[in-house]
Amino acid sequence: MSVQLNHTIVEARDRELTARFLVEILGLPPAPIFGPFRVVNLDNDISLDVIQADGPVHPQHYAFLVGEEEFDQIWGRIRERGLQFWADPYHRRPGEINTNDGGRGLYWLGPDDHNLEIITRPYGG
Incomplete structure (x- = not known):
């Protein structure tokens, strides 16, 4: 078997709020307990x-x-909620998306200021 990431833990001040935020923005099924x-x-x-x-x-x-x-759908949900987004991880290019590696990407903050990112191409691709 190869080495693969299986899960990671995300700390939250409000577990319910953070899980709901992630599934709603990303368009995923409800998060079970x-x-x-x-x-x-x-x-x-x-x-x-x-x-x-x-x-x-x-x-x-x-x-x-x-x-x-999925990028268009997620970006639409980010804009519908009035969330600020950036083209870069340092948040120096507000309201823009990037076109790194021939794809599209953007960053936004979650409820606990986790820096969330969507990309359509892996880096270096």
């Missing part, structure tokens, strides 16, 4: 296991590879 987690299942058998934090949340970066159609 498994132990202390709300499990956001992605299409490539990887999950984001959202857990309630006991203390401060340290923002992380989560990038999602999506198709062109």
